[in-house]
Amino acid sequence: MSNLVPQSWREGVENLRSGVMDAFDRWLPHRSESKTLSRPESWPMAFFAHGGPAVDIAEDADSVRVTAELPGLSEKDFSVELREDHLVLKGEKKARHEDKKRDYYYSESSYGSFSRVIPLPCEVDGDKVVAKYKHGVLNITLPKTEAAKTTRVRVNVT
Numbered sequence: 001m002s003n004l005v006p007q008s009w010r011e012g013v014e015n016l017r018s019g020v021m022d023a024f025d026r027w028l029p030h031r032s033e034s035k036t037l038s039r040p041e042s043w044p045m046a047f048f049a050h051g052g053p054a055v056d057i058a059e060d061a062d063s064v065r066v067t068a069e070l071p072g073l074s075e076k077d078f079s080v081e082l083r084e085d086h087l088v089l090k091g092e093k094k095a096r097h098e099d100k101k102r103d104y105y106y107s108e109s110s111y112g113s114f115s116r117v118i119p120l121p122c123e124v125d126g127d128k129v130v131a132k133y134k135h136g137v138l139n140i141t142l143p144k145t146e147a148a149k150t151t152r153v154r155v156n157v158t
Contacts, residue, residue, distance in 0.1 A: 053068045053069055053070050053089060054068070055068045055069075055116060056068075057118065057121075059121055063124075063142055064120055064121060064122065064124060064141075064142045064144065065139070065140065065141050065142070066087060066118060066138075066140040067139050068116070068137070068138040069136060069137060069138075070091065070136055070138050072093065072095065072136065073093065073136070077091050077092055077093070078090065078091025078092075079091065080131050080140065082124070082129060082142075085119065085120050086118060086119055087120060087140065087142070088115070088117050088118075089114075089115070089116040089118070089138075090113070090114070090115045090116075091113065091114055092111070092112070092113045093110070093111070093113075093114065094109075094110075094111050095109070095110040095111075096108070096109045120142065122144055122145075122148040123144065123145045124142040124143060125144070125145050129142050129143070
């Protein structure tokens, strides 16, 4: 496989690869601490997995429930808004790590904002939305409007 790249290009290609991997180490500092994330082939999954909060959406006859993972944040670090037929989660993550030992000092800071727009599958009653945040997990219950509850169409399959 190494014969596919001319000898004169190898140093440039290696420098490019190294630069890209260094950039991901800066964007995702925890990547280099994990054995599974330190493999070059796993960085795309880490990038997309940590680009915003992980969200689960469930719907039943009466409501839509959204669960978002926001570990390490307090209620002051994020906001929840209902905009027409979308739920918007916005916030800022701030992390600082400092390690002082007798023969060295290590300090690392990581800051970044996130925004997640979630399209809702039906009309919800904005006045009755309930959001609870505990142990890094945000649970939002969005009750459906009466009109949304009654607009069910049963389709016969033959």
